[in-house]
Amino acid sequence: IIGLMSFLVGIVIAQQGAVQLRQFGAEIYTVNLVGRLSLRELGILMTAIMVAGRSGSAFAAQLGTMKLTEEIDAMRTIG
Numbered sequence: 001i002i003g004l005m006s007f008l009v010g011i012v013i014a015q016q017g018a019v020q021l022r023q024f025g026a027e028i029y030t031v032n033l034v035g036r037l038s039l040r041e042l043g044i045l046m047t048a049i050m051v052a053g054r055s056g057s058a059f060a061a062q063l064g065t066m067k068l069t070e071e072i073d074a075m076r077t078i079g
Contacts, residue, residue: 002046009042010034 017033066072 002050005046005049006038006042010038013037 014030014034018027018030021027021029021033063072
């Protein structure tokens with residue numbers, strides 16, 4: 001999943017970067033732009049997104065288990 005996200009985001013960054021660098025005649029630096037940006041910024045961002053998704057799914061699974069074992073109903077009864 002991370003590889004696919006990195007690939008797709010890299011394509012968008014390359015296209016946008018090439019358009020901006022074309023104004024200055026520096027299109028040959030597009031690969032350097034994508035490489036450095038991917039390593040420096042996107043690695044941290046992708047990791048944060050994956051950790052947040054994993055935490056959210058774990059929380060939802062715990063709530064589902066509590067609903068199945070009727071713990072939520074017990075908490076409502078207690079108040």
